[in-house]
Amino acid sequence: MKEDNDIFKKFRDSFSKIDGHFHILEQRVPVERQMEYFKYSEKIRKDQDKPDISKMDFSVFEDSLDDPESTVEHKKYVLSMLATSRQVKAYRILEEYAQAPDPDVADWAYMALMESRIALESELSDEKQIYISTGLGGKGEKLRFYVLILANELKPFLEYQKKVIEREFPYSLEKAGCEIERLTIGEKYMELVFLIPVRADIKQALDKVINECNQYGNFLSQVFTITNVKELSAEEVEEIIKRMEETVKQAIKYGIVGVSNTVITAVVIWIMMKLFGCSDVVSNMVGYVAGVLNSFIWNKQWTFRSSAGWIGSAVRFGVVFGVCYLLQLGLLVYVLNPYLSIDPYYNQLIAMAFYTVINFIMNKFYTFKA
DSSP states (O other), X not given: OHHHHHHHHHHHHHHHTOOSEEEEOSSOOOHHHHHHHHHHHHHHHHOTTSOOGGGSOTHHHHHHHHOTTSOXXXXXXXXXXXXXXXXXXXXXXHHHHTTSOOGGGHHHHHHHHHHHHHHHHHHHOSSXXXXXXXXXXXXXXXXXXXXXXXXGGGOOOOHHHHHHHHHHHHHHHHHTTOEEEEEEEOSSEEEEEEEEETTSOHHHHHHHHHHHHHTTOSOEEEEEEEESSOOOXXXXXXXXXXHHHHXXXXXXXXXHHXXXXXXXXXXXXXXXXXXSOOOHHHHHHHHHHHHHHHHHHHIIIIISOOOSOXXXXXXXXXXXXXXXXXXXXXXXXXXXXXXXXXXXXXXXXHHHXXXXXXXXXXXXXXXXXX
């Protein structure tokens, strides 16, 4: 969570430290297309052999853009030439064309118009001109973001919960200077497309409204997906939900296996000590080996249904066990015991919980990943 906070803080600080006039493309142009345009535009700008557009009849360019026989490449060239000319007449041509562009060069037209506007304003104003590139664009000095928030524990929303979302999100975000363009509520998730001032605290605004909703029942997850690159498709949203549901099922199975490990370890230790008269150390070692073997077999075959090889999985399982054990031991010895003034036994329980979580994550994404 701290890492997430740092990312949002860096995002906000990057704008708060910049003085100048922000230019944000209103249309949604893929970032890859924007980069392609800028590389092409730079090439045109550096071309020493290009004609001096200021001495040409601008109607030639208008005719080229309107001519159905003009190729896509030619139209791109014309648009870039106009954009790099720093001529008011060129800007007016781009402005008019961008209102109803040829679909094949629409993105190019939007980018050309933006470049031309920035170039002209930089000449007319001493203020620094700053272009912000995002896939979803924005409006004025606001950026457009897509947010996906899942229902807590993936439980379907109740009707009153949907009404709370419909009431609280517009009210809270509008107070923060945001503009909601789309609010969609599914069975187990909600989607939000909204505009937010570039210098606003995005995470604070979203955390606040989520907390407001959760006062009526803890039904929204505190963890959300946010991007200004693209909106997720319905298929992508369903895939995220499917993966989350699978992770929840695996966590439950992992817990069941963990309980069985404890029982098997305790039973084997008792048998070794009471029936075979073995020492405490030997009994403890045999008991833990039995528990670890049980954990490995059941987690591989049942919890994670891994198709990875047995030997490779066993080696990774052993490595993960050792790493997680040392991490929890370090947490216990160097953090909990020195700085947490409670019964040392409770520190052991905290360390065990820490071990369980990181062991599950490492086994899921490393040990039993096919």
